[in-house]
Amino acid sequence: MTFRLGTFNIENLMSRFDFSGFRNQLKQDRVLRLFEVKSEAEYQRLEEARTIAHTDDTRQMSALAIADCDADILCLQEADNMVALQAFEYGYLFRMVGNGYRQKFLVEGNDSRGIDVAVLMREQTRDGQQIECLNVVSHAGLTYEDLDLFSDTLAANNRPLDRIFKRDCLELDLRIGGRPFSLFVVHFKSMGPARDGLDGRAATMPVRTAEALAVRRIIEKRFAGQMQDAMFAICGDMNDYQERIDILGDRRAGYNFVPQREATSALDVFSRDGFAENVIRRRPELDRWTLFHSRGPEERHLCQLDYIWLSPALSRRNATVVPEIIRGGQPFRTIFPPGQDVERFPRTGWDRPKASDHCPVVVPLEL
Numbered sequence: 001m002t003f004r005l006g007t008f009n010i011e012n013l014m015s016r017f018d019f020s021g022f023r024n025q026l027k028q029d030r031v032l033r034l035f036e037v038k039s040e041a042e043y044q045r046l047e048e049a050r051t052i053a054h055t056d057d058t059r060q061m062s063a064l065a066i067a068d069c070d071a072d073i074l075c076l077q078e079a080d081n082m083v084a085l086q087a088f089e090y091g092y093l094f095r096m097v098g099n100g101y102r103q104k105f106l107v108e109g110n111d112s113r114g115i116d117v118a119v120l121m122r123e124q125t126r127d128g129q130q131i132e133c134l135n136v137v138s139h140a141g142l143t144y145e146d147l148d149l150f151s152d153t154l155a156a157n158n159r160p161l162d163r164i165f166k167r168d169c170l171e172l173d174l175r176i177g178g179r180p181f182s183l184f185v186v187h188f189k190s191m192g193p194a195r196d197g198l199d200g201r202a203a204t205m206p207v208r209t210a211e212a213l214a215v216r217r218i219i220e221k222r223f224a225g226q227m228q229d230a231m232f233a234i235c236g237d238m239n240d241y242q243e244r245i246d247i248l249g250d251r252r253a254g255y256n257f258v259p260q261r262e263a264t265s266a267l268d269v270f271s272r273d274g275f276a277e278n279v280i281r282r283r284p285e286l287d288r289w290t291l292f293h294s295r296g297p298e299e300r301h302l303c304q305l306d307y308i309w310l311s312p313a314l315s316r317r318n319a320t321v322v323p324e325i326i327r328g329g330q331p332f333r334t335i336f337p338p339g340q341d342v343e344r345f346p347r348t349g350w351d352r353p354k355a356s357d358h359c360p361v362v363v364p365l366e367l
Helices: 030-034 040-069 082-097 200-222 268-275 314-315
Strands: 003-012 075-080 101-106 116-121 131-138 168-177 178-188 232-237 241-249 252-259 291-294 300-303 304-308 362-365
Touching: 003 040, 003 082, 003 178, 003 232, 003 304, 030 040, 040 082, 075 082, 075 178, 075 232, 082 101, 082 116, 101 131, 116 168, 116 178, 168 200, 168 300, 178 200, 200 232, 200 268, 304 314, 314 362
Parallel strands: 003 075, 178 232
Antiparallel strands: 003 362, 075 116, 101 116, 131 168, 168 178, 232 304, 241 252, 241 300, 291 300
């Protein structure tokens, strides 16, 4: 009996408009800067029209990416709320996959923009095994003090009673074909801009490290004395990487792809001492990326931000499986290593529309 487990940062699946760009140009869409907008009311009207037109193409591509995943259980990041999730499924995803994801789980978390983690599940796997959810637990309320995770590296910008998870760690106890499986869905702290003399990744590393430590402690408590036999996976956008692929050169002279190993990462918390396996590392070194990062020709790289970590027992049971990365929704500005180019979804643009800035990841698993 197998099931397909996937994860996807769907990028701002919102059910509301953001008009803050009228007063804060950093939040203003670039297209509106081309026009003279004389009043806030006019700005709101134009922003509504722009958002609606852009969103339709985007969500068609998001649905195509999910359809290509063909996951029985799909973890999502950046979902606004259950209303947005249901509207997306009914208006877009249903047209791609039919009556697929009748079970939906979303708990409002801590994100200041209101984006949450969620899980979509079929009622049965493709081979007819029942998928049951026995329990759902949000860990959004946990503080650094609760888990004794406050440290000097956190003290500059955090307090002991601050919540650990910037969104949530959503825990689901499932039964698939009568067999137990636990799922932990996360969306760690984003890297953000440089500050305090550090680049954005380094400046926010302590927060992500604490989030990873918190996930590990939750799991170790949940499976105390049973870790070697526990069937669990940790999925989500973890906003960090242990390796990247620097992109050198240009279109005219040709590109050179140079793998780099990071000296430290928040995700070392999971990989050290065999706690869990990043199953995407089973793919070739140049073919593990799920996001293209670019700040112009001087700073471009490919990296993995989206993860499916398997428990030791689940990893051993599935020693030969290799995950898929769905890249058909990437915009044309994304620079692919040789031999990796894919057919893009219809109407994909140079920068937008696109399915998401992230690529979905899916893996078939045997319990």
